[in-house]
Amino acid sequence: MFKLRRRKARAGAERVIAGFRRDEERLRGFTRRALVLSGAQVGLFGVLAARMYDLQVLQADRYALLAEDNRVNMRLLPPPRGEIFDRNGEPVAVNELNYRVQVVAEQAGDVAAVLRRLAVIVPLTPDEIERVLEDVGRRRSFLPVVVAENLTWDQVASIELNAPDLPGVSIDLGYRRIYPAGIAMGHLTGYVAPPREEDLNGDPLLELPDFRMGRNGLERRYDEQMRGRAGVSQVEVNAMGRVIRELSREPGQPGRDLRLTVDTGLQAALVSLFGEESGAAVVMEAHTGYVLAMVSTPGYDPNAFIGGISQRAWQELVDNPRAPLRDKAIAGTYSPGSTFKMVVALAGLDAGVIDAQTEIYCPGFLDYGPNRFHCWKHFGHGKMNVTHAIEQSCDVFFYQTAVEMGIDKLSAYARRYGLGELTGIDLVGERAGLIPTKGWKESTLGNPWVPGDTINAGIGQGYVNCTPIQLAVMTARLVNGGYAVTPRLARPAEGETLPPPPRMDVPEIWLNWMREAMSMVVNSPSGTAYGARIPDERLAMGGKSGTAQVRRITAAERAAGIRSNDELPWQYRDHALFVAFAPVHAPRFVCSVVVEHGGGGSSKAAPIAREALLEAQRRFGTAELADAGPLAR
Amino acid sequence: MALLSSAPAPERLTVAQRLLGINWVLLLLLTGLAMVGVAMLYSAGDGSFYPWAARHAVRYAVCLVVMIGVAVIDLRLLLRLAYPVYFFVLALLIAVEVMGDIGMGAQRWIDLGIISIQPSELMKVAIVLALARYFHGCTHLDLGKLTMMIPPVLMVLVPVGLVMKQPDLGTASMVGLGAAVVFFAAGVRLWMFGVALMGLAAIIPVAWNLLHDYQRQRVLTFLEPESDPLGAGYHILQSMIALGSGGVLGRGFMQGSQSHLSFLPEKHTDFIFTMLAEEFGLVGGVALLALYMAIIAFCAAIAIRARNQFGRLLAFGIGSTFFLYAFINIAMVMGLLPVVGVPLPLISYGGTAMLTAMIGMGLVMNVYINRDFRIGRRPDEDE
Known part of the structure; x- marks a missing residue:
């Protein structure tokens, strides 16, 4: 019994000892492997530290910059x-x-x-x-x-x-x-x-x-x-x-x-003078070229464009036959008609083909070669000198003068008055119009220039084309004593001075004749625009009417008696033009008016010019001139 | 007899003795880590204890109690409980698969009424526990037998597969790698690892096809982050900018422009290390690494010192899992690994991760307290 117990205990102890031995082996194996793994872990942490060193020391500047870029906008x-x-x-x-x-x-x-x-x-x-x-x-x-x-x-x-x-x-x-x-x-x-x-x-x-x-x-x-x-x-x-x-x-x-030279009151008045008519007008100071009003009707409301204009409203503006989007004052080109005649007269004087005494007989037409060129007055004006020819707008006198000097002399002279080239007004989109030369016709149309072209140009028809601003500049240069003014809308900036307009070197006596003749147009009972005169002598104006044919009147129509504009559809009617200045004895304001398809210049355009000039004089007075005048105020 | 008497007498320690036997240095290190977390979450909250820092501190206090509770359990009881715990967590994992809430586009959470937990997180500890239990019962000879490897490999593959399916690549690889460490430490023959690696290489093309698009994207983005600076590479790039701009000494507490101007994603969870390194620079980053290293070294030392195989494997496995957390997270924010969504242990905001880490540390403590016990290969086989 005791023996057995001892044996049992012994066997148990042996088993335990064997177990310990086994455990010692496992322990050594485990320790080895645990140390290997721990070493690997230390190594991996070392990699992390190295990466940190790379990012935070070696590349720190680059990343600091990127962080700043991120942060600052x-x-x-x-x-x-x-x-x-x-x-x-x-x-x-x-x-x-x-x-x-x-x-x-x-x-x-x-x-x-x-x-x-x-x-x-x-x-x-x-x-x-x-x-x-x-x-x-x-x-x-x-x-x-x-x-x-x-x-x-x-x-x-x-x-x-x-x-x-x-x-x-x-x-x-x-x-x-x-x-x-x-x-x-x-x-x-x-x-x-x-x-x-x-x-x-x-x-x-x-x-x-x-x-x-x-x-x-x-x-x-x-x-x-x-x-x-x-x-x-x-x-x-x-x-x-x-x-x-x-x-x-x-x-x-x-x-x-x-700061503009324009007066919004005068501008609004001028717009209302046009009523429903379409056209353009310019009121300008004769001696400075400062534009006081410049309208083109119908216009458009710029406020409509600010929030983005609707497609429909835009289309309406584009499709309107009266072209509200076009600034007709600088981009509408019209035959100047008889308003061109002062320039023809001065060119004739300059070329020596006429002088103060020259008289030309007007039978109501001029036959040149096989063609007959009609005067607007069917039965003729009789004998005309240069001032009377302007006063009564005799076509034959200017046919004759133009054809005698030839187109190139006429063109060169017209350019001195600002026609046929950009006036240089401070806007965009201005058009130059056209003052034709022989060379121009041959190179653009491919046809030779014929004397008939010159005859037509003599009364501002045919190829001659002008903008209302050009007509205002022309008028200013005619009546301001011969200074080549440039039109301008914005007053010069602080410290900016505009060069004075150059002198044009035209004999003063010729300019006086022109002024006298333009005065007679309005103020003489035989003048073509007598109906539009300003009775008050202190405010009286001078001017010149013009009627520009939109298309040639055919022989058939002439035979059928259709000569009145009222009988034609609107778009075929003549353009009515008028250029004017006031006061007549000491010109300060000039004005040009074009009423599209308005009919006669004296009847449609002249009253607008008269009212515009009256309004300008009411607003700014008649006292001699600009430099000391309203602009200095 | 002499041999018998030299071995410590097998005795039961009282709870008080166990409590006194806790490794206080390790406890101090862990608390230090949690306090760093509180500080960083305070900064992440733009100088406020809410919403993160205060809760982080409270959670740590609760987890500390749990840790101590785990530490004072009888180690032999733990050995008996190892498999039940594993299967319980596995059941939870399956439950998530079946009825889990949808969170962050992936099924990960299980709602227990009071708290929501992530079974996949718990699995990181449970797998170590179960494997330690299994290899504790293996003889030296067993470790050379292929058939003996079938049960533990299955124990790993089933949860890894489930987590992968959630889909949570980060946690799946964490569980897998943590398990591999236990296999290795247990003394499994090296040639078996060679076979396993070859098997893995064969599986990769198949796995690639099973990955979700966003997971593939993450891997691709990892390979070349700057290719898509506003897309998926954004996070990594911003993180690297934050790190780099921190320099040696950092930009100062709460002064990181990257973190505080929201360029940094997830700064309170996955990218919290970036914020720390931006604000405290290389010095702060390396100091944190040193802190982790100290904790992991303690775990390794406890493992090596322990007299029973279960405790050794458990402590070393837990320590290595802790290492994997820290390493993968930091490597990820520095652009060394793909962004896989692994939190920084005890610093990132997140309840389950902290609970898991602290339960794990409780197990390590337990091993420390019971370091001198020798336990037979079968749990009922007492000495």
Whole structure:
């Protein structure tokens, strides 16, 4: 029993000992392997430390720069665009504060739901909501999309108040261009619009969503000056592009304001004188070339272009046969008709083919070769000298004068009066018109010049074409004592001086004859525009009417007796023209008027010129002249 | 007899003795780590204890109690419980697969009413426990037999497959790698690892096809992060910018522009190391590595010192899992590994990960307390 127990105990002890031995083996094996693995772990941590050293010491500068790039955003501060004022400081184009509401999709979450809630405050049509959702879908989700513009103050306050219910909605403050003078000044101001693809020149300012550039008129001509220089704001942004704070700010330079020579009151008066007629007129200071009013009717309202004009409204403007988009004052070209006759007379005097005593007999026509050229007066004027020929607008006298001197001498002379070339007015889109020469006809039309062409040119018909601004410049140069003035709309900038107009070197006596003759046109009972005279002697004007045929009257029509314009469809009727100046004894203002398809110059255009000149004299007085006059005020 | 008496007498320690036997240095190191986590979460909250830092601290306190609770359990009881625990966690994993909530586009959570837990996280500890139990019962000879490897390999492959299917590539590879460490430490013959590696190489093309698109994208992005700076490569690139811009001394506590301007994604969870390295620089990063290293070294030392194979394998397996967490996370944010979504232990915000880590550490403590016990190969076979 005892033995057995001992044996049992012994066997148990042996087993335990064997177990320990086994365990010692396992322990050594385990320790070996554990140390191997631990070594590997230390090695791997070493790799991490090495990588950290690489990133944080060796490449630290590079990553610090990248972090800074991440953090700092440069924002351009769009400069306020220069504003435009008329000569009296009346606003013509100004910037108006514009509160916009915009939504950031990322912050809004369910944009459609947010818009529905927003629509309670700001009325939104389903179309508008559709548009916003489309924009949201197209853009990156952290960029704001404008929902509505021109909010009232109440709407702004209401949105701010309900901000917790309108996630992602914010108010943005911008400027909006408005044109208080509206349609009356539309062709002068032009308008502004977002830059087109081809306008982008790498200047980041142009790529700002808010940026507008001049698209027409003065806005385009003086775009560079009115644009100003953009400021830069450095802001800290987070990964969502949200601005955390501003680090620095460089304010930039606001655009230059423009002060015009134009008087908006006179401009509006001139527009109303046209009524429903389409045409153009210019009122200008004779000695400076400063434009006091320049209209083209019908016009367009530049305000309509600011928010983006609808396709339909645009199409209507384009399709209108009276061409409201064209500034007829500088880009409408018309045969000057009889308003050209002073230039022909001076050219004839200059060429020596006529003098003060020259008298030409007018039987009512001139036969030249096989052709007969009619005078407007069927039975003729009889004997005419140069002043009477202008007074009564005798065609035969000028047929004769022109054909004797030849077209090239006439053309060269007409150019001295600013015809056939750009006047250089500070607008864009001016057209040069046409003063033909022999060389011109041969090279462009391929036909030789014939004397008949010269005869037609002698009364401002045929190939001769002028713009209303050219006619105003011509008239100014005729009556201002012979100075080659250049028309101008904007007063010179601070420190800028305009060169004085060059002298034209025309004998003063010839100019006096012209002035006398133009006075007789209006003030002599036998003059063609006697009906449009200004009875008050101190304000009286001189002038010259013109009627430009739109198409040749055919022999058949002449035989059928259709000579009256009223019998023709509107678009075939003659253009009515008138050039004028006042006061007649000391000319200060000149005016040119073209009424498209208006019929006779004396009856349709002369009254407009008369009223315009009366209004100008009422506004500015008749006192001798500009330099000391209203512009210095 | 002399041999018998030289061995410590098998005795039961009282709970008080166990409590006193806790490795206080290790506890201090762990608490230090958790405090670093609180500080970083305070910074991530833009200088606020809410929403993260305060909860992190509270969770740590709770987990500390759990850890101590695990530490004072009888090691022999743990040996008996190893398989039941493993199968319980496996059951949870299957339950998630069947009825798991959808979170972050992947099924990972199980809602227990009071808390939500991620069984895949718990599996990281359970697999070590079960494998330690299995290899504890193996003789030296057994380790050379291929047939003996079938049960433990199955024990690994089933949960790995389930986690992969969730899909959670990071955790799946963590479980797999943690298990491999136990296999290796247990003394499984090296040629078997060669066979396993070849098998793995054969499976990779098949696995590639089973991966979700976003997982493939992550791997591809890892290979060339700067190819798509605003897309999937964004996170890694921003993380590297943050790290690099930290420099040697860092940009200062709460001064990291990358973190505080939201360029850094997930700065309170997976990318918290980046924020630390941005704000405290190379010095801070290396100090944290040293802290991890110290904890892992303690685990290894406890393992080597332990007198029973179960404890050795358990402590070493847990320590290595802890290492894998830290290594994969840090390597990931530095662009050395694909972004797989592994948290930084005890620092990243996240309840289950912390609980798992602390349960694991409780097991290590337990091994430390019971370091001198010798346990027979079968749990009921007492000395």
